[in-house]
């Protein structure tokens with residue numbers, strides 16, 4: 001019956017109740033939509049790095065005077081546990097020419113079989129010389145044409161698809177098979193890329209490097225890409241939290257409007273409160289009636305807002321990320337539940353003071369109130 | 371039984387103090403029908419509200435069935451009003467959003483009576499005041515006399531032993547006033563409910579066992 005009473009009181013001031021519901025609805029929708037968008041943004045960015053999350057880059061420890069990695073060290077690394085694939089890389093800078101145009105580029109020497117796992121090709125195949133898309137663009141070169149590297153001619157067999165990596169920039173790279181590279185340049189390894197069997201074995205692998213390679217002297221340092229990915233994740237989480245906090249302001253405004261209309265109705269219903277107290281309602285009962293009213297407002301507003309936030313998230317994703325494939329994920333449900341809970345909580349918290357105030361009315365004053 | 375001992379009630383309005391009751395001693399026995407009369411502003415309503423535990427005296431004591439109400443906290447006072455006292459006001463004071471039936475149910479809701487039980491009792495009570503047909507109407511859709519009869523039914527919901535009426539016929543024409551008074555009298559006679567009734571209307575004197583006259587906050591004639 002108290003629920004019915006609350007519902008009828010809300011129906012009594014329909015416009016007011018609807019406005020309060022709309023306020024909560026907008027607040028919840030803003031928070032949940034932005035939460036969903038933030039999560040989608042993170043997912044889109046991380047998708048680009050999902051292959052590299054179990055990679056580790058081993059570089060010479062420059063701080064201890066090492067500028068390259070020796071053949072012996074590479075052999076040691078290859079023997080380490082959890083090293084699923086070891087890709088030693090040599091690199092140097094050299095002049096590249098094609099039909100009179102010339103530029104300096106970083107030339108990499110790698111085992112071409114293993115290059116497959118690092119880069120995709122836009123055209124051609126993994127055979128001889130591979131060039132980055134920007135280099136190809138600069139020369140206006142196509143597969144099958146020739147370029148000269150440090151004075152020797154190579155047939156371009158593949159052009160690398162545009163992309164981004166932390167260790168090697170594929171767009172400006174020129175990659176030669178290790179044997180060809182060794183013919184031209186006499187340098188040691190500049191880095192070793194290691195794919196660890198799984199992400200949670202990275203720490204164990206790092207310990208093995210310290211134990212086996214760096215036992216006497218610190219020859220190499222280990223950079224895990226997972227760390228960078230984790231950092232990125234954190235940055236995006238913070239950003240979306242910040243955006244959600246801004247969205248939260250709209251919920252705050254909704255809360256203030258509920259506080260306002262509830263205060264109005266305690267004044268308008270002073271007499272009724274007095275009557276109910278006179279015929280046997282406890283203070284808590286009066287409080288409960290007002291909180292119930294707020295709960296109903298909060299529930300309706302939050303649930304509609306939560307449902308609409310799927311649309312909201314979808315719209316923002318399409319608009320900004322151009323894809324909606326991350327809208328229907330478990331994390332979206334989390335943000336909807338979060339928004340809905342905040343909506344209901346806001347309504348209840350805002351009603352607390354008016355409800356308390358109503359419950360403190362002296363029955364006699366309320367009855368004599370005109 | 372109702373007992374008032376040296377009751378003083380003062381109201382404060384800013385710097386002024388109004389003495390509404392100035393040393394009232396009164397005893398009402400169980401099953402008695404007492405009528406309180408007196409000029410406007412003499413303190414009749416104040417007296418009734420003190421008996422009904424809606425207000426506390428500035429000094430003196432109010433005893434209901436031997437219980438000193440000044441010793442009770444708000445929760446206990448609420449329970450006393452709910453279980454022992456029924457109120458009837460001049461302005462009916464029904465809850466406008468609730469139907470007649472729901473208004474009668476309300477005191478039982480506060481007491482925690484189950485839905486089925488309280489609906490049955492509310493219907494019985496509305497039947498008793500002759501409004502069985504109109505139980506689903508809102509107060510707006512009822513005449514003044516009908517609203518007052520709903521208020522009587524509501525006052526009886528938790529089977530109180532005391533009925534406090536503040537000018538129950540004040541807003542009614544003679545005919546509906548008589549209907550209301552007859553119901554109250556019947557309750558007093560048949561159910562042995564103690565009635566304290568405030569009125570300006572001398573023609574109601576016939577209903578009471580005793581008429582108490584009050585002037586300037588003092589009882590001038592205890593009947």
Ligand SMILES: Nc1ncnc2c1ncn2[C@@H]1O[C@H](COP(=O)(O)OP(=O)(O)OP(=O)(O)O)[C@@H](O)[C@H]1O
Pocket residue numbers: 368381382383388389390408409410411412413414415416417
């Ligand atoms: N809340 C209040 N604040 C200040 N003064 C009050 C208050 N309530 C009543 N009074 C004063 O107390 C006195 C008694 O009031 P009360 O309402 O008991 O009179 P009454 O006999 O019921 O009058 P009426 O016949 O007009 O209803 C009056 O002078 C009134 O102005």
Ligand SMILES: [Mg+2]
Pocket residue numbers: 414415416536
């Ligand atoms: Mg009065």
